[in-house]
Amino acid sequence: xxxxxxxxxxxxxxxxxxxxxxxxxxxxxxxxxxxxxxxxxxxxxxxxxxxxxxxxxxxxxxxxxxxxxxxxxxxxxxxxxxxxxxxxxxxxxxxxxxxxxxxxxxxxxxxxxxxxxxxxxxxxxxxxxxxxxxxxxxxxxxxxxxxxxxxxxxxxxxxxxxxxxxxxxxxxxxxxxxxxxxxxxxxxxxxxxxxxxxxxxxxxxxxxxxxxxxxxxxxxxxxxxxxxxxxxxxxxxxx
Numbered sequence: 001x002x003x004x005x006x007x008x009x010x011x012x013x014x015x016x017x018x019x020x021x022x023x024x025x026x027x028x029x030x031x032x033x034x035x036x037x038x039x040x041x042x043x044x045x046x047x048x049x050x051x052x053x054x055x056x057x058x059x060x061x062x063x064x065x066x067x068x069x070x071x072x073x074x075x076x077x078x079x080x081x082x083x084x085x086x087x088x089x090x091x092x093x094x095x096x097x098x099x100x101x102x103x104x105x106x107x108x109x110x111x112x113x114x115x116x117x118x119x120x121x122x123x124x125x126x127x128x129x130x131x132x133x134x135x136x137x138x139x140x141x142x143x144x145x146x147x148x149x150x151x152x153x154x155x156x157x158x159x160x161x162x163x164x165x166x167x168x169x170x171x172x173x174x175x176x177x178x179x180x181x182x183x184x185x186x187x188x189x190x191x192x193x194x195x196x197x198x199x200x201x202x203x204x205x206x207x208x209x210x211x212x213x214x215x216x217x218x219x220x221x222x223x224x225x226x227x228x229x230x231x232x233x234x235x236x237x238x239x
Contacts, residue, residue: 001026001182002047002150007056009042016042018206019056024182026149031193032186033230034203040186041081044152047184048077060150073101078143079154080136086128090119090138093127094145101146113141117171133164140168144175151183157192169195190227200226202233209233 002024009017017039024030032040045051047058049065049072058065065071084093094113098106114120117137122130127138136156143151156172157165169192176183176196187193193200194214202210202217210217210233214226221229 001028001061002184003057003059004043004047005057005059007043007046007058008054009039009046009051010054016206017046017053020201020203020206020208022201022208022211024150024184026182027176027180028199029176029183029185029197031197031200032184032203033188033190033193033200033226035188035234038203039206040203041079041154044077044079044154044184044186047150047152048072048075073146074148075150075152076101076143076146076148077152077154078136078139078156080132080139080156080158081154082139084127084135084138084142087126089124089126090130091123093138094141097142097145103146109145113145117141133160136160136164136168140171144179147179149181151181153183153185153187155187155189156185157187157189165189165192172196190225190230194226202230204234 004020004022006019006021007017008019022030032043034040042051046053060071088096094110098110103109114123117140119137119141122134127135130138140156157168173196185193185196197214200211200214200217201208212220217229218226221232223229223232
């Protein structure tokens with residue numbers, strides 16, 4: 001479905017992403033786990049076609065992304081760092097994105113998202129006036145409005161209270177059961193990665209320093225949880 005080969009991005013002398021390799025199959029969630037500044041967001045931006053890689057390739061269904069830009073309409077993403085138009089009401093934002101992604105039966109789709117993500121109380125509020133938890137729910141609605149085949153999630157529960165974070169994780173778990181798609185989850189939340197992902201890529205300073213299922217990584221490194229594994233690996237790579 002999605003294959004990343006020797007993907008690299010340099011900004012001047014700074015090497016943000018260093019020849020990374022991974023693939024995601026349909027109905028699989030792969031997590032990019034690492035601290036802020038490790039290259040997760042840059043990787044997602046390259047897959048979305050927002051940043052041009054310095055070298056390497058992004059292959060979607062056996063075609064290079066550079067020759068397959070129509071495939072961008074079958075992708076979508078959610079990120080708390082990319083703001084939706086603040087002056088538009090929530091319902092207006094959903095209608096605009098439904099048009100942009102050429103959603104069939106937009107009225108039905110929007111009604112479904114309103115119900116599933118509990119958006120009724122905030123539908124006629126301006127997006128700029130929402131709390132962070134409300135904004136994240138709207139951003140998530142926008143990210144699945146076109147039933148994407150590839151979903152990119154950049155820190156989907158960043159800065160949320162535990163209850164709202166749990167609501168979004170539960171929603172994503174249920175959504176994945178009903179929709180066969182390839183998902184890339186970038187996160188520094190260890191519990192979130194353990195709960196939502198099928199496979200984990202541990203990233204530090206632009207490189208993938210280890211990979212495997214969460215369970216396999218915990219066993220391999222003789223630790224109790226993913227956080228301890230990551231701390232062990234991060235410290236090893238400092239020496």
